Amino acid sequence: MTNPSPWQEFCDAIESAWPVSRYRDVGVVVGCSGGADSVALLRCLAEATRPRAGTTPPSGFIVVAHFNHRFRGEASDGDADFVRRLADQFGLAVEIECGDAAARDEESARNHRRAFFRNLLGRYGARYLALGHSRDDNVETVLYRMMRGTGPLGMAGVAPFRPFSEHPSDSDFVIARPMLSLGRDQIRGALRSIDAAWREDASNQSNTYRRNWIRNELLPAMETQFPHAVTAIARAVEGQRQWKDALQSVIDRWIEDQQVREAPLTLRRLDRIGGGGMPGRDWEQDSGAASPAEQAVAIEALRRCWHRAGWPLRDMGQHHWTRVVEMLYGGGPDALTLPGAVDVRRDQEAVVFVRRDPVFP
Template sequence: MTIPPPWQNLRDAIESVWPVSRYRDVGVVVGCSGGADSVALLRGLVESVRHPAAAAPPGFIVAAHFNHQFRGRESDADADFVRQLTEQLAVPLEIQCGQAAEQDEQSARNHRREFFHAVMRRHGARYLALGHSRDDNVETVLYRLMRGTGPLGMAGIAPFRPFSDDPSGSDFVIARPMLDLGRDQIREALRSIDAPWREDASNQSNAYRRNWIRNELVPAMQSQFPQAVPAIARAIQGQRQWRDALQPVIDRWLAAVQIQEKPLTLRRLDRIGREAETDPTATPLGDQAVAVEALRRCWQRSGWPLRDMGQFHWTRVFEMLAGRGPDAWTLPGAIEIRRDSWAVTLVRRDG
């Protein structure tokens, strides 16, 4: 049977980012909402892992669907669609229902994430595969930019990253192998094989900021710059390369500055020796850009909220580390920061 070119191109794009040899012998949980992106990802991975049919892989694929119940019957219809799809593909499915009353983006994301984590642990899976596209990546960067992100935030969504910096989630990996594929390209690929998907009508509502970016901001940009999305995607790739080059510098900064993780205690930069002034190979401890990105990593490891931490807050923390400004302050997320004669300590008030 001849594979239509759009579908073959999609499979080739996934293979180039995530070769089947990397997941064929381990467990993969695929988050499937029923939308085009996740349906294409599930179909593509199943076809790849089962080819050639003569060599049965020791690994497995499990689909996971979280029904938020935000849209009543429509949400239930999404779940039914995913159930029928997985039966057709002969893939096990896990479904969980959320609380329809909690409709804010952050709560929905947290509950879905907890569900995926539980499914991975239950099945002993190594990967969580998610169908984020190039458009999702661009929208994420625009969202972060307007909230005041730092350079690493401009690197967008990582194609591979640990599920969590917490030890309980560090053995699991989130894979997003479709970040180089456009949303329209994915839909064209599905049409070429007559594969249906579900459209979430709530995506048309601008009540959520990300939807406003998708429905209003990006089209307005494209009206003046038709190639805006691929252009931003190329910029993201450049930032990602810069981020990868910066990671060893951040590691050395933390090794020199962090005293302990719980409570998070950091040496005052104005109390550390001046090695960087005489040793050209030393980590620039007083470089604000490096310090801020190292602090972001501390936040992630501690499980503290990053949402409301803007560049103003990171700059204030850096100044306190450098011996300037007040000796005590409260940051978003109820993070209290205190400075003594040699160190700065950060503690979450409710933790």
């Protein structure tokens, strides 16, 4: 019995994480930048859903989606042309949209790309948005969050499957990341084994963006002392994700009990509630502070409220979340303004969150 090829091993790993039976009869939008990871994912999904003799043809579809940020001029246009030819090779529909080259900050780029994907999901009636994030991407995300300040759930990395957003209109859309167990080198090796091309983004070598610095400088330095650092961190991330999954029901209950209304977001003051909002707590009215467990649950519930409201999370560090929890428990100021122009006001019974309309110069 011969050993499977690197490409077959790669496809088997995708099948294990995301069986073709789950998406062959629904619509999938595949985000494809032209880089190795997204190209490998697209090729694998296209092959998995290809009609085969003697079997019922799949009733689903794949749409290839490429957002051209135009940050690199002709090179960016070359990426778009590459993705278009790749989609044509597999007979797939392709959608390409160009962004504003002047909007170079990470948040604007992410928001524009996200709006593009959301529009395609709705227009085509697709179920999944498939993204080619790898194990290395997940490790970089966790390190980035740690250095900015994050809670235990932030160290769980990105989920392999999650709703596109918490908004009710997006309840049918799921983001799928079936490559989180696969390393970047393994993915490239799989593509080389079938002589498949991809595009290299030269800007990934620039350390202007912090994520690139983590990739290009921090992780290689760590691996000089700990050669298997990425694999070890990935195992820790998986353990955190399992813990996060177990905590979800507690967070659901917290929001159900403490949220007075969703818009404007209004939460009960926890120093006015027996038990501080946590079942089983021996609450003392004069304690005026959250226990570490209560703080962890409250912060992750707040993150979910932010996500539902569509407010920016990137600039919210752990110290911001801690200050909000302090307000909920009756400490700290009665008013503050958080990143993203979110105003927080506390009255006798509740804490109210309102995001001001952005002011443009």
